[in-house]
Amino acid sequence: MRIQTTSDGFDLILDGTVLLRHRSDAPCLFAGRGDARIAMYRGNFDIEDYVIERVPLRHAVVSGPEIAFSEAPGQPVRLVLRVAGDDRNGSVAFRADDGAINRIWLRIEAERGEHVWGGGEQMSYFDMRGRRFPLWTSEPGVGRDKTTEITFKADVTGRAGGDYWNTNYPQPTYLSSRRYALHVETTAYSAFDFRRDGFHEIEIWAVPERVEFTARPTFVALVEAMSDRFGRQPPLPEWVYGGAIVGLKDGARSFERLERIVAAGAKVSGLWCEDWVGLRHTSFGARLFWDWKANEDRYPGLRQRMAELEDRGIRFLGYVNPYLAVDGSLFPEADAAGYFAKDENGNTALVDFGEFECGVVDFTNPEAAAWFAERVIGQNMLDYGLSGWMADFGEYLPIDVTLANGVDARLMHNAWPTLWAEVNARAVASRGKTGEVLFFMRAGFTGVQRYCPLLWAGDQSVDFTRHDGLVTVICGALSSGLLGNAYHHSDIGGYTSLFGNVRTAELIVRWAEMGAFTPVMRTHEGNRPRDNLQIDEDPEVLRHFARMTQVYVHLVPYLKSLVAEASSRGLPVQRPLFLHFEDDARTYAIQDAYLYGPDLLVAPVWQAGRTEWTTYLPKGAEWVHVWSGETYAGGSDVTVAAPFGQPPVFHRAGSRFGDLFAGLRNL
Missing domain, CATH: 2.60.40.1760 (glycosyl hydrolase (family 31))
Known part of the structure; x- marks a missing residue:
């Protein structure tokens, strides 16, 4: 320069x-x-x-x-x-x-x-x-x-x-x-x-x-x-390739429901129960009890259940965030050691998280960070047998607290997600399980890439809306992927259900179609499970979901090649079209379609009531529609039939994975 x-x-x-x-x-x-x-x-x-x-x-x-x-x-x-x-x-x-x-x-x-x-x-x-x-x-x-x-x-x-x-x-x-x-x-x-x-x-x-x-x-x-x-992320754990991570938060009934999902033909790699710590009920809906240890009243015999699932190739995942509820067992322990951020009077700062209060564990205090990594994640989660978790709420650091490192909280606020990711990564590394345990985060900032193995897109509304629905997940994957985040996924069916907005069967179907063409396929029951349709409550939805998990597993040989490329070169699994077609200016502004690696183009149906879909195919290649086998020249918009179960997906003609892609028509 x-x-x-x-x-x-x-x-x-x-x-x-x-x-x-x-x-x-x-x-x-x-x-x-x-x-x-x-x-x-x-x-x-x-x-x-x-x-x-x-x-x-x-x-x-x-x-x-x-x-x-x-x-x-x-x-x-x-x-x-x-x-x-x-x-x-x-x-x-x-x-x-x-x-x-x-x-x-x-x-x-x-x-x-x-x-x-x-x-x-x-x-x-x-x-x-x-x-x-x-x-x-x-x-x-x-x-x-x-x-x-x-x-x-x-x-x-x-x-x-x-x-x-x-x-x-x-x-x-x-x-x-x-x-x-x-x-x-x-x-x-x-x-x-x-x-x-x-x-x-x-x-x-x-x-x-x-x-x-x-x-x-x-x-x-x-x-x-x-x-x-x-920073370069570790490869995805081998167990993830077994199928979808099914999110259920129904206490002991979660295991019964999982069996019905598996019996319907779904390929399942994990059972994710964020309510493993128990629940409290608020006006927003059922909330988790923020005291990070197994609640065996809600999940009797959980360790044995987890071991039995793992013998079948299904891992158990939980949930954690960096805050401790005042009415939990861990709060007094952390408070006595001085591990919380302070208020202006030097007392433990308490934050209202929606009808309950919590202390903020101060990760600028090396002893507090080490305590959380070992005592909470290491002992209560990893040693207990969890294979992964959602590491939530990295964006919540209040700007009026006093921190151990003396830096203004307004300057630490953006840094907080990276510190939180580091605590999780340190705990996983302490047990020698980097690349085997999978935690996923929604919050991030500079440097989160070197610690967080998987992003999730946060709390989309349970709908097809332009700024908070299914389509926003694609934009999130593409923008973050350019900055070193190779792996991205979302809550199949969305999360936030408020003001009478509830899931439709069509939304779950279309979201599952997209999820099959992402690095990790995972469902969520949402913030109000009882108000919203779940994947196991409608036979047709369950049948469709099971088929999409089979699509995901069928593509594992291709996905593994993309994970290897991410490890060696840092390229994201989901890529903007221009990444491989930079001479085609039409690709520069496209945000509702993506390349799944270099050889697959995925254009999810993100609007309701559509049975056909139009997308742009980049020039410089010929494209084969995976469901019909029809070949299209690049450089123009094409319209294809898009019934349920056949999302608009094309592969490059001549790809070395051509036979694998053609096999999708037989599923």
Whole structure:
């Protein structure tokens, strides 16, 4: 990366691409101060910023690798940037000579027609161009569309409606169609603004440590570089390939229901019972009892049951999150040791999680983190016999607590999901079970990739809606996959059922069709199981689900090749079409279809009442419709029949897995 000076500024160039263009009348850097107001209510945040000062730093003096910025010649230097790197990787380190600065705005050179992707796990828009994206881990919201009734009701009742940019997993990283990536190394609140033709504006509520740039000649190489940068995940456990992980939370009856599902022909690799810890009942629905140990009143003889299932190739999975209920057995133990975050008076901070209170285990305290990893996950879960779990609620760190490391909670909030993932990974490694035990998370931030073996898409509504339904899962998989998260999946049938919104049989059917073409296939009963249709309550739904699990297992040889590729190269299993067809500009904005590895194209039916489906097939290949065997030329839209059980899936003509794909027609 090099600085090219001009008579009135400079250009910062990486591998021939201009990234920063500074002129006195068009500065690339602004600095100032702001006073933020951040209020949290059960994981939902209301954030406002009063900008006290925003000043363009028009005067830049280049001295070797350093650039000193001031408001005008003769004025004090306010920021110094130090440039480093080669022709593939570069960084710009920040130093504030003015200690009052707590806001930075950096303008990145942009081109008309440019596309940008990333931002962590984005659920509404894959191509981020044309919109502003705040990056703050939170509940994603119910509905996530301010024009809808369900979002309005969620906002009124609990400030929980959300918007298009709300996400459990933000990350200040994006990839550009100009074949470079940008990453901001900070945990502060930030925002990416892609609304202008000539520049992208990066807003950061702190002086960042640095901004990193990566350039590669192809998108594949750029994605590989992202995985190298943020961490490589272990391969999926071998037991996962046995079929779906069935989510039931019905106490001892879960085992009886599992037998009916297996008897219907379903291939099952795991039984996931998040209620293994017991239940409490709230107005939201049945909630788990947040005291992380087996409740043998609800699950009598659980250890023996788990061992019997494992003998049949079916693993047992549970649930955990980083908070402890005040009325549980673990709370006094952690409280006596001083392991909780504190309030402003130095007492244990208590957080309302919806009709019950919890303490926040302070993972910035090494002793607290080690205690949770060993005492809770190690002893109560791994030693008990669990093979995996949902590691939930990484986005909930309140911003008004005091932490052991002395860092403002507003700066630790985004970092919290990564600390939580590290605690889980440490516990698994302590038992020598990395790559055998599978935990999955919805919350994330920079660096979560190196600890979390599997993402899940969070709590979609039980519907086909554009911003909170089935289709958002695809966008989440594609955006996060570009940043080193190779494995992604979702709750088949969705999760959130509120205000009379309930599952239909069609929704479960279509979601299961998509789930068969993802790395892990898993069901969930949702937040209100009794109000919603379950996979074992309708014979036709169960028959269809069983067949989709057979599709998943049939494709295991292909999936294993993708897992091997993820391990060696960091490429995600689910990929945007442009990753392998970068010369086809039509693929750049497609977010409702994906490549399952290099050879399968999957275009899930994500709207109700459809029996035909139209999708785009990239040019540069011929495509075979897996159900009919008909061949189509790439480079155009095609419409195919899409009855239940035949989701629109195509494979490349000439694939070495062609016979395997053709075998899907016999299932």
